[in-house]
Amino acid sequence: MAKKNPEGFKEALKLFKESARIVPAYGSFLRKHGVNPVKVNSYADFVKVPATDKPHYLRAFDFFDLFPKSKVPPMISASSGSSGKPFYWPRGEEQEKVGGRQHERIFRDIFGVKKEDRTLVVVCFSMGTWIAGSFTMTSVRWLEKQGYNISVITPSIEKEDAVNILRDLAPIFDRIILAGYPPFLRDVIEEARAQKVNIKNLRLNLLFAGENFSEKYRAIIHQISGIKNGFNGFSGSVSIYGTADAGAIGHETPATILIRRTAFENKSFAKTLGLDSFIPTIVQYDPRHVFFEMAEGELLFTARAGIPLMRYNIHDTGRIIGHEDMRVILKKANILDRARALGFEKWKSPFIFLGARSDVATTFYALNIYPENIKVGLERKNVYKFVTGKFIAYTRLFRNGRDQKLFIEVELARGVKPAPKLLAKIRQSVFEGLTSKNMEYRKLNRSIGAKALPNIILAQFGDPRFVVRKSKHKWSKR
Template sequence: MNPKSRQQQVIKAFEDFLSTPLETVLQRHLNTQTSAALSLFHDVAANVPAYKAFLAEREINPATIQTLEEFQQLPAIAKQNYILRYPLGDLCRNGQLQGCDMIAASSGSSGKPTFWPRFFTDELQIATRFEQIFHDSFYTDTRRTLAVICFTLGTWVGGMFTSNCCRYLASKGYPITVITPGNNKEEILRVVEELGSAFEQVVLLGYPPFLKDVIDTGIARGVEWQQYQIKLVMAGEVFSEEWRSLVGERVGSQNPCYDFASLYGTADAGVLGNETPLSICIRRFLAQNPDAARALFGESRLPTLVQYDPFTRFFEVQDGGLLFSGDNGIPLVRYDILDTGGIVSYDAMLQFLAEWRFNPVAALENSALPQRPAIANSTPHSPLPTPHSPRGIHQLPFVYVFGRSNFTVSYFGANIYPENVTVGLEQPGIQEWVTGKFVLQVKEDADKNRFLSVVVELGAGVEGSEDRRLAIASSILSQLLRLNSEFANYVPAEYQTPQVTLAPMGDFEYFPIGVKHRYTRQ
């Protein structure tokens, strides 16, 4: 792309973003979602060298793919069979990495990063997800707002991407001011205490367990969170509704459906979907009605539940896993992200809930965050006027996500792999004590703080001791820090040391004999 046409592309995309109302953007899918997926396929098949080669190897003629049914017969792409097989430039349009202006990294099981290029226009698509949250949930168009970026800053996708998207919303006219302390807890607390009172609300954006740690540390130091009208934007973790209620109580939240929003995001393609007041309202009902949740999701655990725009991210379900198609610096067609979950249409969701005698729209109307007065006439934290009809009700489909199917666990937004722990158990002085089997999981203590639990199987005739337990924990920690850059940079130092439990060989609960061993538990 020559500099002139690139410049024109940027100008047009930004003008469209600035001038198109949110409601208009969110209604496009009603007429064109299927054609958008097909158009993306034909564009990628014609212009992305790696995808051309991928189809050619399988003797697929792109011209024969003309219907949704034919599209859904295309082989899925994934990291192993596509992303890691081709040079980075070949994954981009016209084989040109320079067609992108930003690169983020995600850390794999070996600690070797996968790079994900993107262009300014890719971020504008994702900025609409943030606009949904800031407009529909936080009423930011009428409230002076301080956005505090608590995601890790650096090559990882969360911090820089989020900061950029919030700035684009400020350009669109939202009274948002952005500050970027990253995951520096001391700096976050200083920012809130010194700047928070100058705004009508403060939005903290970060990983759920880290934000809770910030809040709890603040309470211990006498921070009066409720005076700042705190809102939370989160990503990277599945959390319980009990967790949301507890954290909400600690910051003085009056309405969890409008004070929180979680993103379903990934380094591969930015934000795929987001919680809305409607999805939170539904999830809170399901948390209190486990039979209904089991009937809807087919499992006894509660997944993340978000809404998505099928015009920009087209989801499918295949063998219990999620595939999506979407435009990015590396365009992805039927991409298998290794997340298990499913999709539910808007109408099907409301119909299902009606059968359980629950109307989430009516429930939101009864609890909706009222409209605040216009900025010019308001004072910080002025009393709320009479409620209006609720925002955040869009006829968008739902996607639910249980998380990665490839045996990772997610901790402070970092994917932790069993392979990382294995290396810690294979070190000299450690390997003589253990069989190599372990169970890795993220647990919560009574105060809803998360910790990394590793139950380790001792070798035959080996006795457990406190010295050995501490040595094993230290070895696992050193290898996690060495191998997994997400763990090293996302997880605060005081939460990094795993809590190791030593179990005898053949322990019935964790290491039953004759049963195929699973190294992770959710």
């Protein structure tokens, strides 16, 4: 009996055949690697096709040849990538329609927004050349064309403008959706509270993207913003997994949030999912629009993006779990009934577990310390009220390179003054978080003792080092 093709492969194969025929660069790429697209007809054939990536495909061919019939779509965003040299990502109506439908699923099915609700979406993602802000804006405009009574305003990362909107404009709307990077949205909400804006009277939901955060962080930001949850507390906020390469790829659902929370609380369940101390972002995606594969621990995807992407390696690590496989896991863990109550059967799509990215880690004695490992200590009950949650980690060499020290600059909350006792409390909390969440750090601490302790530097609220000026907050520096 022939093995069944993975869900979404039919659409991926159609795109592959089409791109081989009408995308000049991809046709050349296949010929260069000796691939005859006529002979690629099964999944077993498809996985033998060489993967593409930015240096070996996108930058290796003429820009115009990357598009069907060399025609560039009308909207262009940029990404800098690890090299710092921008790459430009056009997209057209087809990609924005997919994004619009994804936002509709989030707004309608998770946030409970009705077409007749007067809804205001406040976009606090960077605008400029970055994709998140303009993509969210065009997705909202698409929703308006489908009959939703929805409006959008784009303060971008201007905190003062965002607070003014929450104070002066938001109260006349039925529903408010505040969209942005998690640390910046917390900044906006804290500033609004400091200015006596009664945000708890708003019917507010949060739309995140751009980075991983813990369930403790979600609880903190829900508490300070007075979010009123549906789905028994699992629908106040949603994080989107998106890239400049392909736009919005997947998003959280109440079921994925339940899975994350259970993994945070239950080490045995986390182990069942193949997780250790790092609990990743978990999203669901539509394989008809984005077809994912795993190759050597990295995610490959095939998508009808503005630049059609075949077996494209963005160098994100992770894991894919099918809906039926997840059903089995949840049943064994005795939480399937809870997941069903949260719409598990409604979103019958695969799950992606997004791994930690080494390019945002701090290297300390040859081990990687991820931002998530440090965030744990700053989110503890006896610490989080004294800090904003933002920090910058880095290492420095001493004694002619024989010793290395880990430094963590931490921004204090509004009105909090640096003090020796507070410094000691934060240092101990961060140390305990590191030892509990990073096995390699725990081993290092046993080996070198006090040398492994983090050096905490407290910065006053509003310190220029912590002001977001372009896009996202940088958690580490070299």
